[in-house]
Every structure is written in structure tokens, then in C-alpha cells.
Amino acid sequence: MNQLLLQMLKGTLVSFQVFGLTLLFSLPLGMLVVKGKMSKIWIVKTLVNIYIMIMRGTPLILQLIFVYFAPYYIFGTSYDRMTAVIVAYVINYAAYFAEIYRGGIQSIPSGQYEAAKVLGFTKSHTATHIIFPQVFREIIPAMGNEVITLIKDTALAQTIGVAELFRVAQTASAREFSTMPLFVAGIFYFVMNAFVAKAFDQMEAKLNYYEKK
Amino acid sequence: MSDLKDNKVDYMIEVNNLIKSYGNQEVIKDVSFHVAKGEVLSIIGPSGSGKSTILRAINQLESIEGGEVIICGDTLYKEGLVLTQDQKRKIQLHNGLVFQDFNLFPHMSIKRNIAEALIYVLNKSKIEANEIALQLLDKMGLKDRADSYPSQLSGGQKQRVSIARALALKPNVLWFDEPTSALDPELTNEILKVIKNLAKEKMTMVVVTHEMSFARDISDRVIFMDEGFIAESGTPEEVFGNPKNPRTQQFLQSFNQ
Numbered sequence: 001m002n003q004l005l006l007q008m009l010k011g012t013l014v015s016f017q018v019f020g021l022t023l024l025f026s027l028p029l030g031m032l033v034v035k036g037k038m039s040k041i042w043i044v045k046t047l048v049n050i051y052i053m054i055m056r057g058t059p060l061i062l063q064l065i066f067v068y069f070a071p072y073y074i075f076g077t078s079y080d081r082m083t084a085v086i087v088a089y090v091i092n093y094a095a096y097f098a099e100i101y102r103g104g105i106q107s108i109p110s111g112q113y114e115a116a117k118v119l120g121f122t123k124s125h126t127a128t129h130i131i132f133p134q135v136f137r138e139i140i141p142a143m144g145n146e147v148i149t150l151i152k153d154t155a156l157a158q159t160i161g162v163a164e165l166f167r168v169a170q171t172a173s174a175r176e177f178s179t180m181p182l183f184v185a186g187i188f189y190f191v192m193n194a195f196v197a198k199a200f201d202q203m204e205a206k207l208n209y210y211e212k213k
Numbered sequence: 214m215s216d217l218k219d220n221k222v223d224y225m226i227e228v229n230n231l232i233k234s235y236g237n238q239e240v241i242k243d244v245s246f247h248v249a250k251g252e253v254l255s256i257i258g259p260s261g262s263g264k265s266t267i268l269r270a271i272n273q274l275e276s277i278e279g280g281e282v283i284i285c286g287d288t289l290y291k292e293g294l295v296l297t298q299d300q301k302r303k304i305q306l307h308n309g310l311v312f313q314d315f316n317l318f319p320h321m322s323i324k325r326n327i328a329e330a331l332i333y334v335l336n337k338s339k340i341e342a343n344e345i346a347l348q349l350l351d352k353m354g355l356k357d358r359a360d361s362y363p364s365q366l367s368g369g370q371k372q373r374v375s376i377a378r379a380l381a382l383k384p385n386v387l388w389f390d391e392p393t394s395a396l397d398p399e400l401t402n403e404i405l406k407v408i409k410n411l412a413k414e415k416m417t418m419v420v421v422t423h424e425m426s427f428a429r430d431i432s433d434r435v436i437f438m439d440e441g442f443i444a445e446s447g448t449p450e451e452v453f454g455n456p457k458n459p460r461t462q463q464f465l466q467s468f469n470q
């Protein structure tokens with residue numbers, strides 16, 4: 001049993017790694033994507049729209065397999081499994097985050113930009129001190145949902161053989177003819193998400209010091 | 214840039230033959246007016262006649278398609294003139310604009326709403342900026358609300374904050390776009406009183422308003438806009454007392470009923 005728990009903790013660390021690296025890259029990449037999506041240049045906008053449509057319109061598991069195996073067919077070689085997972089997750093989540101950012105940005109009334117302009121603020125000050133804090137507050141609930149989904153999505157990494165928590169549990173389950181390891185894994189995911197949910201609740205509460213308008 | 218003490222500069226605002234269009238529809242057609250230092254100009258006219266557009270164009274919230282706009286001696290627009298973003302921002306600092314729906318920053322305390330531009334635009338220290346903010350809030354009768362957020366204030370209080378925010382940058386000209394239209398009728402007077410006091414202090418102002426008796430009371434000159442043109446202009450006595458244009462007569466009638 002101890003042996004099993006140790007394995008599962010190791011698996012959990014891998015899951016964390018997938019989770020952390022995905023957030024690290026997809027959060028800023030989403031900003032770039034939203035910039036493209038809101039671009040006035042037709043071709044940029046169209047390409048970004050197609051990209052978002054594909055990311056949202058196909059299963060993550062397919063995207064993952066594609067990212068991992070496509071280079072084999074094209075170049076005869078691929079990157080290691082972990083890298084494939086991170087690449088697939090980052091481009092998938094960046095698309096979702098971009099959509100959330102866009103909703104937040106569009107919820108800010110044009111009067112905020114106008115007041116900032118009339119008062120002589122630079123564009124960058126307007127973005128960082130006037131628009132961004134309001135967008136941030138606006139998107140926290142949606143971001144919370146997405147981050148919780150990501151924790152659960154880390155289980156898909158086993159599709160291409162990454163030894164994260166779910167795979168460890170599944171292997172142990174098969175070995176010991178018991179559903180116990182899977183049940184334990186469920187508890188692990190649940191606890192992780194409880195922490196994430198709590199963190200977002202606290203952020204939301206902290207940002208509720210003002211009301212809109 | 215400009216030198217207002219220079220006798221060559223008689224006007225704070227010079228607008229000559231201003232043209233503004235949306236697409237191929239001209240909404241401001243050949244509008245000219247001047248505002249002298251310390252003068253209060255009211256712009257009246259039916260809804261859709263172009264009053265807001267004039268204010269917005271001169272405050273750089275809309276593009277300008279023709280004519281000439283000179284603000285405190287600095288040319289903002291004339292044909293062929295190209296200004297950098299920075300030059301445009303400097304010119305805008307001659308102006309203060311008070312919006313109909315306040316546009317306060319909801320995530321900042323009202324003190325911060327006023328101090329923010331003092332710190333980041335005029336490069337004042339935080340301490341000095343806060344002092345100025347508190348002085349202005351005091352003047353507006355809102356000193357005890359300094360740490361409140363905009364959502365905690367009444368409409369009239371919000372508008373007083375937004376006036377304070379504009380005044381903080383010491384603009385040479387203060388523009389108002391229907392400053393009382395978003396307010397409950399019983400809150401209108403507190404804002405009109407503030408504007409009246411500013412007029413007494415010889416603040417140069419351009420006020421778009423539907424408050425006719427107020428316009429008559431505080432203005433040195435009045436412009437009546439109709440369909441993108443200045444249909445009539447003159448002293449309040451001339452425009453309100455003895456309107457010549459039938460459109461003006463008709464418009465003023467509708468207020469007397």
C-alpha cells in the first residue's frame with residue numbers, strides 16, 4: 001500500500017508538472033492570441049479564428065495524439081512525450097484563455113478608454129492600470145472553471161504514455177485486480193481541485209472590493 | 214508650445230470650418246466658433262444635431278475631416294498637419310472633458326480617480342497628488358468620501374468627482390457634454406451649482422446642455438446647433454430672448470410648454 005501511495009505521489013508530481021507548465025505558457029500565449037483575434041488585419045484575424053475553431057471544435061485527446069505522432073510521419077522523428085503533452089495542452093488552452101480574455105476585454109465600456117485618453121494617459125498606462133485590473137476581475141470566475149478543467153485534463157496525458165497520476169493508478173489497478181487505486185486517484189484530483197477552487201474563491205472575494213459602475 | 218500671455222493669442226479655442234463625417238455622411242458641416250479666455254459658451258440644439266460630436270472631435274475622441282482647430286494656440290487639426298501621439302496628448306492637456314455618464318474608474322477610490330493622472334501624467338509625487346485630490350474633493354463637498362468607490366456614490370456625487378478629476382489637471386478649457394442628463398432631476402441642481410461657481414471663478418467652459426434657463430443664466434454666448442450646422446449664435450439675450458431662426462424658435466418653444 002505504501003509502495004502504491006509513493007507511486008501515486010510521483011504520478012501526481014508529473015500531473016502537476018503538466019498543469020504548471022501548461023499554465024505558464026498558455027496564459028501569456030492566450031494574450032497574444034487575443035491580440036490576433038482582435039487585430040484589424042484581416043488575414044491575422046482569420047488565421048487566429050480558424051486556429052481557435054479547431055482547438056475548440058476537436059477533442060483535446062485527438063490534438064494530443066496529432067501533436068505527438070504527426071512529426072513521425074512528416075520528419076520520421078518526434079520529441080519526447082512530455083514535450084508533446086505540453087505543446088498540445090499549451091496551444092489548446094491558449095485558445096480557450098484567449099476567448100475568456102476577449103470576453104473580459106469586451107466587457108469594459110468604451111467610456112473607460114475615452115476617459116483615460118482625455119486625461120492624457122498613455123496607451124500602455126491605460127492598458128496596465130485602467131483596463132487590465134478591470135478585465136482581471138471580470139474573468140476570474142471563467143478562469144477558475146478552465147483551470148479546474150485543466151487539472152482533470154492532465155489525465156489525458158496517459159494517452160501517449162506519460163506516467164501521470166491517472167496512468168499510475170490504472171496500471172496499479174490492473175496489476176492488483178482492484179479499483180482501489182483508481183478511487184484513490186479520484187480523491188487526489190478532488191483534493192487538488194478543492195485547493196484550486198478555494199484559491200479562485202479567495203481571489204474573487206479579494207477583487208470584490210469595488211462594484212462595477 | 215503655446216504662450217497664452219502672447220497678445221497674438223486671443224482665443225482659447227478657435228474652430229474654423231470644422232467638418233466631421235461618419236463614412237460618407239457629414240454630421241458636422243462647416244462649423245466655426247471661438248472661445249475667449251474666461252468665457253462660457255453653451256451649445257444647445259435638438260438631439261442628433263451634432264453637439265456631442267463637436268466636443269468629441271475637439272477632445273480627440275473622433276477624427277476630423279476638414280477645417281481647422283486651434284486649442285490655446287496649438288493647432289490640433291488643419292489640412293496636411295501631422296502630429297505625433299505625444300504632441301496630441303500634450304494638446305489634449307489644455308482640455309478637460311466631463312462626460313454625461315461620468316466614466317469614473319470603478320476599481321479606484323475616488324481620491325485615486327483624481328490622483329492617478331496627477332501622478333502618471335503630470336509626474337507629481339503621490340503625496341502631492343493626494344493633497345490636490347483632497348483639496349478638490351473638499352471643494353466639491355466630498356472630502357469625507359475620499360476613500361469610497363464610485364459605485365458607493367449617488368449620480369450627482371459621481372459627477373462632482375468627475376469634475377474634480379478634470380479640474381485636477383488644471384485645464385485651460387473645461388468641456389461638458391450634458392453633465393446632468395444622466396442624473397435624477399433632483400440631483401441636477403447640485404451639478405449646475407458647481408458649474409456656476411466655476412463660471413464665477415472665470416473658468417473657460419463650453420457646455421452642451423438641455424437646461425435652458427441654466428444656459429441662459431451662465432453663458433456669455435450661446436450656439437444653437439441644427440443638423441450639423443450652427444443655425445444661430447449670439448448672447449443669451451439674443452438667442453433666447455429674440456431668436457431669429459425659425460428652427461431656434463421652434464426648439465425653444467418645445468421647452469416652454
Ligand SMILES: Nc1ncnc2c1ncn2[C@@H]1O[C@H](COP(=O)(O)OP(=O)(O)O)[C@@H](O)[C@H]1O
Pocket residue numbers: 235240258259260261262263264265266267
Ligand atoms: N459613431 C457614430 N457613427 C455614425 N454616426 C454617428 C456616430 N455618432 C454619432 N453619429 C451621428 O451623428 C449625428 C450627431 O450626433 P451627436 O453629436 O451625438 O448629436 P447630439 O449630441 O447633438 O445629440 C447624429 O445623426 C448621429 O446619429
Ligand SMILES: [Mg+2]
Pocket residue numbers: 264265266391
Ligand atoms: Mg449628445
